[in-house]
Amino acid sequence: MVLETEVKTITVKELAKKVLNHEDLFIIDARNTDDFDDWKIEGKNIEIINTPYFELLEGVDSIVDKLPKSKEIYVVCAKGGSSEFVAQQITEAGFTDVYSVAGGMKAWSEHLEPIKIGELKNGGELYQFVRIGKGCLSYLIISNGVGAVIDTSRMLEPYETFIKKHDIKLSHVLDTHLHADHISGGRKLADKLDAKYYLPPKDANEVTFNYEVINDGDEYTVGHATIKALYSPGHTIGSTSFIIEDQYLLTGDILFIDSIGRPDLAGKAEDWVGDLRATLYERYKELSDDLLVLPAHFMGIGEMNTDGSISEKLSTLYHKNHGLNITDEHEFRKTVTENLPPQPNSYQEIRETNMGKDIPEEEKQREMEIGPNRCAVR
16 A cells, blocks of 8 residues: 555544543544444544445545535544555545544554542542543552552553653552453553552462452552552452542442443353442442542443543442442342343453463454453443
8 A cells, every 4th residue: 555645643642632622523434344333432522434444445435525624534444554545535535634543443442541530638649541442441549759550551651651750659559350351561560660469369369470469458558548458349259449548439340430340251140240239239338428439441431521531429320320229139130140241352361361371462462452341231
């Protein structure tokens, strides 16, 4: 494929800023329709059309009437090559503000955007790292120059850059559970920055590495801040939530803004659905209504706050989240076990990677993670 004219590009970081700022965007997705239907760029003010690349090889006449004359046009594909060709075709058709998304959906899947959630009452800050293209959320607690990261994504550079910029000494790296939809970067980040890595032991029966054990009720001191572990099984048998300074509740994949966690990714749906109900209807019920819930994933752009963060008060979720308002236990079990979405892509390979049983090449890891997260009950 030879490009006769230079094509303008936009980075996924620049595009993410526009999405998080709720700008009006027009996007052409040039991937195959099956891939587009499975997973796409979403935003509150995004208009997106799907026209596969192979339909545009001879020109863009078939879509010209769909293209806006007075707006920027962004073209995305799987890896960034086909979108350059399509962007050039559109430019040659007379449109001036046309951009190819550099790196395509692969790069979109890997972008992390840090957003400040708030201050800690004893001094410090809490940041949420939004992986907008995958729906993954991770957290950095900072207090008195010391930091802790929870549910680290595979891409370490954003954390390392942020930590270096703010002169933070990383002390703790914790995972709420053994993840099955994305590869954890927790151990690697801890090794690189000389911190301790923590994992719930009930999720670690098959792991091949050493780790620090997370027990129910354990407290970790990070500067002047305190992180308290709350055993909260249901998504996995070891799932553990973290309460930060009696202000924030990090729920992992147990409770989301619009849904609840699925209990089947280790093939234990019937066994773990009771644990899930006990966590949601008993353990969390004993907590303060004022805790701000911060999950490890979000399911859609509609869950975003105006600043792009994902959060909601626990009391609000008990009022609005359907998964927290099924009074009959039999109905709850039926709802959870009969409304499970497809398994995440390569979920078993991802689990084995997070156990340390396999160390795939970087490109293979990217392929394993491509697509949306599917950690919630529908």
